[in-house]
Amino acid sequence: METLPATWDMYDLFQSFLRTPTYHLIVEVCLVLLIIKLIFSKSYKPEKTVLSEKEKDELIAEWTPEPLVPDIPEDHPIIKLMEKNIVTGPPGKYINIRNKSCINMATMNFLGMISNKTIEEEAVRCIKKYGVGSCGPRGFYGTMDVHLELESHLAKFMNCEEAIIYSYGFATISSAIPAYSKRGDIIYCDEGVSFAIQKGLAASRSEIRFFKHNDTEDLERLLIEQQQKDKKNPKKAKVTRRFIVIEGLYLNYGDICPLPKIVELKWKYKVRIFMEESFSFGVLGSSGKGVTEYYGIDIDEIDLIAASLENAISSIGGFCVGKKYVIDHQRLSGLGYCFSASQPPLLAAAATQALGILEKDPGLVTQLKENCLRVHEGLNKIEGVQIVGLPFSPVKHIRLVEPSDDRDLDIQTLELVADRSIENGVACTVARYLEKEEKFLPPPSIRIAVNCQLNSTEIDRVVTVLNDSFNQVFSL
Amino acid sequence: MDVTSHNNNHKTNGIHLNGHTNGFKTHKNGHVNGVNGKNGKNGSHKKDWRDDFHESFEETPLVVAIFTYISYIIIVLIGYIRDYLRYLGIDRDQTLHEPIIEGFVPLYQSWENFYKRNMYNRVGDCCNRPIGTMAGPTMDVLDWKAEHFGKSLELTGDRIPAMNFGSYNYLGFSENNGLCAATAIETLCNTSIGVSSSRQEMGYLQIHQELDKLTAEFLGVDDAITFPMGFGTNSMNLPCFMEPGCLLLSDELNHASLVLGSRLTGATIKVFKHNNMEDLEKKLKNAIVEGQPKTHRPWRKILIVVEGIYSMEGSIVRLPEILRLKKKYKVYVYLDEAHSIGALGPHGRGVTDYFGINPKEVDILMGTFSKSFGAAGGYIGGSRSIINYLRTRSYTNVYSCSMSPPVTQQIITSMRIIMGRMCGNDGLRRIRQLAWNTRYVRRRLREFGFIVYGNKDSPVIPIIIYYPAKLATLERECLQAGLGIVIAGFPATTIIESRSRLCLSAGHTKEMLDKALDILIGIGTKLRLNYSRLPKTPEFREDDSILIRD
Secondary structure, eight states: OOOOHHHHHHHHHHHHHHSSSHHHHHHHHHHHHHHHHHHSSSOOOOOOOOHHHHHHHHHHHHOOOSSSSOOTTTTTTTHHHHHOEEEOOSSSEEETTEEEEEOOSSSSSOOOOOHHHHHHHHHHHHHHHOSSSSBIIIIIIIEHHHHHHHHHHHHHHTTTTTTEESOOOOHHHHHHHHHHOOTTOEEETTTTHHHHHHHHHHHHOOEEEETTTHHHHHHHHHHHHHHHHHHHHHHHHHOOOOEEEEEBBBTTOOOOOOHHHHHHHHHHHEEEEEOOTTTTTSSTTTTHHHSHHHHHHHHHGGEEEEEEESSSSSSOOOOEEEEEHHHHHHHOOOHEEEEEOOOOHHHHHHHHHHHHHHOOHHHHHHHHHHHHHHHHHHHHHHHTTEESOOTTTTTTEEESSSSSSSSHHHHHHHHHHHHHHHHTTTEEEEEEOOTTOOOOOOOOEEEEEEOTOOOHHHHHHHHHHHHHHHHHHHHH | OOHHHHOOOOOOTTTTTTTTGGGTTTOOOOOOOOOOOGGGSOTTTOOOOOOOEEEEEEOOOOEEEEHHHHHHHHHHHOOOOOHHHHHOOOOOOOOOOOOTTTTOOSSSSSSHHHHHHHTTGGGGGGSOOOSSSSSEEEEEEEEEEETTTEEEEEEEEEEEEEEOOOOOOTTTOOSSSHHHHHHHHHHHSSSSSSSSTTTTTTTOBHHHHHHHHHHHHHHTTTTEEEEEOOOHHHHEEEEEOTTTTEEEEETTTOOOHHHHHHHOOEEEEEOOOOTHHHHHEEOOOHHHOOOOOOOOOOOOOOOEEEEEEEETOOBBOHHHHHHHHHHHHHEEEEEOOTTTTTSSSSTTHHHHHHEEEEEEEGGGEESSSTTTTOOEEEEEEEEEEHHHHHHHHHHHHSSOOOOOOOHHHHHHHHHHTTTTSSSTTTTHHHHHHHHHHHHHHHHHHHHHHHOEEETTTOOOEEOOOOOHHHHHHHHEEEEEEEEEOEETTTTTSSSSOOOEEEETTTTTOOHHHHHHHHHHHHHHHHHHOOOSSOOOSSSOOOGOOOOOOO
């Protein structure tokens, strides 16, 4: 509740006004008049140089802008590679590229939801009822019952009061952060966060303080630093919101955030936690609820959890869950929610169906974990490379043990390995980054995504092919 | 009275801009009831695009403005009283408020909370209404009621059948049977629903390539690239073009996605008055002459960012004028055709088609698939170098999931229909029907005396309501009578210019339009919404659009 207006102060003021002697009032009125005169009188301005029309036209004629975009040759390596690796058919456990069926170790289809028949039937039923698009944002008849269903299902699954869905994964966290954190607020952010979060930080225009990846001591150092600043300026501290932004499972490192310690810091230094779980949702914890379940932490300790539906769920879209008073705010302030067309109903229905499958069969999560461990063990045997990421993480980075000084050269080496392994029937990809735009550019790597449907023969094949490819490339 | 900027704009240049001025000067061009085909296809004797460019805006009547402000003051006062009653525990309205957690700075500013609690929530049921069918020409709205003392809206289980005048289903491609749905289902079964990878990694499907090529052909440009989210197309690609040291000139009414994208560029942003070319030229000229602030170095490059149809005003960009400025000052143009692609022009190819301009003259053509095409996503079209650059640099291409195959197929099929490559002249029939519907409804609304904003050919039709109470009543009454419209008030509009909006569709039949107009006029009479002081006969007719019957 807001404080009541201080009416008694006003009354006191009025009383003292009545009691003042007349000469006092006259002097005060004169002073006020003087101030008004000073405000409105013209201040001294140095003479401006005025250009004639002709001079202006000359300046305009002289100005030559830079080209809108730098020249990109038609045969730019990325463009060539995209054309070469174009996919035909479904990108499931096996993927068809270069007219060849490869074991797919590149798409984030962790639970094998792509090409799941039950999900597809549900999506077809949905098209027959709702058509494909929703033809409007959520506010303008773009909300269909399937969207509400998905929201309530997600909230129930995650044991939260409320869920909100976005039509695209990238837009989820990058809209959620600026909905709460504004200019003047402070965000403590892990250096290892992925690109969507970095864009959310930029859009918030808040003060960003990065702490070293998964280093809670560094985070605490920053928090203590701020605490001392707050003591000097308690007025400002009273209105400065603070947030810790972390990822559950880091896409760029394949490791998990030290959540228990961060929750401890949250209460100690009164900072709210926003956690992005795109790669841990459906993956970690016994039933796939993510990092909170993995650590056994009450989900209410985290103020906001955001995740995309594009990885384990294999639909398109994203969601946030949390307390109702937190989440509801995004329905008016989440830019990607208010101003974007809503998720096509078939994608919402597919997500609901996939969530149902995950709920009914937590064995998928266990299976995925086993596969991750097996892949990790196998890859570890390859010489000359280092496997970055936890053994049970479905995202793994294969990095060179002895990188050269030249990043491009390393990427070329890895590119060659990926190319060879595709030729030999294992599809994998070099992790792509916008090198100039990343705040903390991760070292080059081949990124492996593990699917729970792989059997041991397939995993052995993956390991053999990758091993051979590396050996061949290293021996060049 | 300070109204919108258009008024100021038109007052100064009312005469030579010919006819699309607002207020009382609208008919200065002596051109009443002229037969104007789009881009002069019926009238070759007319050379200037301005002759056929009619836009109406009106100044708010003074009395209305005063009373509108008074109504807001009353709402705020009642809000304070209720807050006090809540504080005392007398009012049990539990409309959401933030719990206080010891030591934490509140998540929201008190005004934000106050606005939501005491203003937005009172009309909360009129916004975000869920529907239980597809967003076609008709729909079933799911009824809801405030429960738990206003804490949440709960569905009652009732369905209200209504005509849909709120969805952006311009060409009526939101269909659950027919070719679009059938091909989408086929693709879904042959491919997959999701892709789970970005284009640069392992998510570039053949169907994406097909869509890119078809889009380029449809737009009439060298090359195009498509993205899964329309909002993201703007917000994630604008930063690829501009950097610090560049200047963005942005229309004041640009969509949130453009505003966000512009901010993320780090470039300097200057805002010009809505669709006001003189203001734009003045700012452009000054910018080039003065250079960057402080250093006075010349700008690295300048980009004008405009939309085709402005969805809240219904106005159409003065593209020929923008292109004149582009040539004169060597600047670049980014045109967002979210609402105009498919909905404007004799071939449905957007603003360039409408004005008969070569699309290659615009540097960056952007648009969305969620409206006219009944799907989701967006595109950017332009020269090969621009698109190749985006292929290597666009955030979406590098980091985020690519488009869902059934959604992609819906776009491909609907685009082919529009281009006349499938279903005979069904595409043309839809385009003509929409053009006819637009002018017919606009004419009838004008005749009743509603204040209708925007261009005569814009299928987005804002009707100005002013009073917040009338706004909510109009929405509720219309829905009960079987007409679904959308409303927008502060802060989406200026504080007095609250409006409701009709979005027309080629799927609306004449009978539906008549029924909808009867409902609107009936309620409009009751609520006295005929504020307009413009002449009742507009300067355009619907007969120019020759309908194609099945």
